[in-house]
Amino acid sequence: MRDGDARVWHVSGEFAARYAGGTLPEPDAWSLEKHVEDCAGCASRVSDAVGATTAGTVLAQVRAAVLETVLDPAPDPVPETAPTPVRRTAPERHPVGRTTSERRPAERTAPGRRPGRPTAPRPRTRAARSSPRPPGSRLPRLLWAAGPAVRGAWLPAVLVVAAGALALAYGAGLPGTRALLLAVAPVVPVTGIALSYGPHADPLHEIAAATPGGGLRLALIRTVAVLTVSVPLLTLTGLLLPASGAPAAAAWLLPGLALSLGSLALASFIGCRAAALVTGGGWLAAVLGPVPVASGDAGGARLAEQLSRCLDGIGAQSAWAAAAVLSAVLLTARRPAYDRPLGR
Incomplete structure (x- = not known):
């Protein structure tokens, strides 16, 4: 668990495998967990060892499920309300006699979309729906x-x-x-x-x-x-x-x-x-x-x-x-x- 310098402590592949398998003694496991907080190389070695086990596969599945839930949350149910009547207005005439829709084809109604009907707002993510944490919630943690x-x-x-x-x-x-x-x-x-x-x-x-x-x-x-x-x-x-x-x-x-x-x-x-x-x-x-x-x-x-x-x-x-x-x-x-x- 040491490299060429006797003062520098690093996790060997054997220790990483024993830690992933749960056979490492508890004091050594504590020391390993403390060390990988500041050593990226040893943290990667331990992560690869844990990922090669059955627990690593389960953790990867849980991580994927959490990311899927966070990145693609279910939309909020749209409340059933009476449709708002849309007031039709006369097309705006251009001075040369063409309507606005005739003059600007790029702004015409998209295929499959009913004209004159408002577009439903896009569902907000959970981060946008969540209210900010009140300042008073920090007091219990400080105490x-x-x-x-x-x-x-x-x-x-x-x-x-x-x-x-x-x-x-x-x-x-x-x-x-x-x-x-x-x-x-x-x-x-x-x-x-x-x-x-x-x-x-x-x-x-x-x-x-x-x-x-x-x-x-x-x-x-x-x-x-x-x-x-x-x-x-x-x-x-x-x-x-x-x-x-x-x-x-x-x-x-x-x-x-x-x-x-x-x-x-x-x-x-x-x-x-x-x-x-x-x-x-x-x-x-x-x-x-x-x-x-x-x-x-x-x-x-x-x-x-x-x-x-x-x-x-x-x-x-x-x-x-x-x-x-x-x-x-x-x-x-x-x-x-x-x-x-x-x-x-």
């Missing part, structure tokens, strides 16, 4: 692509976190609310990603992962949807909370991005939910673990101090940026793992 987390219970949970932080700060007067929000914020997108992609999140995950738009592409689309919702909402909430010595409201963005990419990369090994537990739980343990149990101003101040060591300064932010880049590189290297269903 499906965004993922179960955005259209499910995760979105209300994010709103509850934001509203709860504001209520604790201004309603209960709890100090250090911004620090508490910054400690939880990086875990929110990780949780959303874990709830958006995987067999546990989507009943059609296996089918979606096998489509050209599935796999890592679908996971990244749903990750972007989760970040689009959580980043502005949590950052705005942090801006509205009193500082109380905590880092800036946007200090969690790079850690949140690094944890999200790290969770996607780790999911290629152990699955989405386990990866979310490792990355999210590791962050919470690193931030909240060194903070002793305290109440009132002491607890908030200690949490803010711990967050400042993890988030504040060029060194800390540079480390998070480097972690995000390394996670993206690992995710790119592990991209083929998303071509098959991930572990639960």
